[in-house]
Amino acid sequence: NAGVMQNPRHLVRRRGQEARLRCSPMKGHSHVYWYRQLPEEGLKFMVYLQKENIIDESGMPKERFSAEFPKEGPSILRIQQVVRGDSAAYFCASSPNSVNTGELFFGEGSRLTVL
Amino acid sequence: EDQVTQSPEALRLQEGESSSLNCSYTVSGLRGLFWYRQDPGKGPEFLFTLYSAGEEKEKERLKATLTKKESFLHITAPKPEDSATYLCAVQATGSARQLTFGSGTQLTVLP
Numbered sequence: 001n002a003g004v005m006q007n008p009r010h011l012v013r014r015r016g017q018e019a020r021l022r023c024s025p026m027k028g029h030s031h032v033y034w035y036r037q038l039p040e041e042g043l044k045f046m047v048y049l050q051k052e053n054i055i056d057e058s059g060m061p062k063e064r065f066s067a068e069f070p071k072e073g074p075s076i077l078r079i080q081q082v083v084r085g086d087s088a089a090y091f092c093a094s095s096p097n098s099v100n101t102g103e104l105f106f107g108e109g110s111r112l113t114v115l
Numbered sequence: 116e117d118q119v120t121q122s123p124e125a126l127r128l129q130e131g132e133s134s135s136l137n138c139s140y141t142v143s144g145l146r147g148l149f150w151y152r153q154d155p156g157k158g159p160e161f162l163f164t165l166y167s168a169g170e171e172k173e174k175e176r177l178k179a180t181l182t183k184k185e186s187f188l189h190i191t192a193p194k195p196e197d198s199a200t201y202l203c204a205v206q207a208t209g210s211a212r213q214l215t216f217g218s219g220t221q222l223t224v225l226p
Contacts, residue, residue, distance in 0.1 A: 004158070033212070042119075043159070043202070045213035056213060091158050101212040102149045102204070106158030 002027065004107035005074075006092050012113045019079040019086070021110045025094030032075045033104060034060075034067060037089040049075060082114045117142045117207050119217035127223045128193055136188040136220045138203030148186050149214065150179050151202040159202055193224045 005024040013019050025032050034046040045059040049069040060067065064082075069075040079086055089111045093104035118141040128134055140148065147166050151159035163172040165181040172179045176197065178189040188201055200221045204214040 031212075035214075035216075040218075042216040042218040043204075043214075045215070048212050059213060093158070098212070102147045102206045102214055103161050103164055104159075104214070105161070108156070108158050 006107035021077040022074040023092030029094035117215040121217035138186040144208035146206040
C-alpha cells in the first residue's frame with residue numbers, strides 16, 4: 001500500500017517563475033493537507049482540501065498561492081511568481097476521514113529552492 | 116492564538132540514558148495533542164494522540180503524557196535508532212482541522 005506520494009522531491013525555480021507541487025494521497029484517503037516548513041521553523045498549516053472542495057485555506061497566503069484537489073488526479077499546490085522567501089519544504093499529508101484529522105500520513109516533501 | 120513551545124531544542128543522550136522532552140501549549144480549547152517523529156529529509160511520522168489531561172500512551176521505548184498545560188514524551192533506555200526530531204502539535208476545538216506544530220526537539224542518541 002503506497003504511502004503519500006509527492007513530486008517533485010526537489011524543485012529549483014528562478015524568481016518570477018511558477019512552481020507546481022503534486023500530491024497523491026494514500027489509497028482510500030480523500031482528505032489532503034498542505035504544510036510548509038521554513039528553515040529553522042516548525043511546520044505551518046496552509047490548506048485543507050477534500051475532493052473538489054477547499055475546506056480551510058486560512059494558512060495560505062492570499063496572493064500567488066492556490067491549491068486544488070480535483071475529482072481525478074493528484075492535489076496540486078501552485079505558487080505563481082515565486083520569490084526567495086518561498087524557499088521551503090512543502091509537505092502534503094492525508095487522512096481517511098474527517099474524524100481523526102490529527103493523525104496524518106505525511107509524504108516526504110517537496111523542497112523548493114528559489115534562486 | 117494557539118502556541119506550542121518545545122524544549123529543549125536539542126538533546127544528546129548516551130544509549131540507555133532515559134530522559135523526557137517537553138511540550139507546553141496554549142490553546143483556547145484542546146481537541147487533541149499529537150506527537151510525531153521526523154527523520155532528516157523525511158516527512159513526519161505519527162506517534163501518539165492524547166485527548167485529555169491524565170491520559171498516557173506507550174509505544175516501545177516511548178511514553179507520552181498530558182496535563183492541562185503541557186505534554187511530556189518520555190524515552191526509556193533509548194537506542195541510536197531513536198535519533199530524530201520529535202514534533203508536538205495541537206488541534207484546537209473550532210479550528211477546523213489544522214494542526215499547530217512546535218519547532219521540535221532534535222534528539223541524538225550516541226552508541
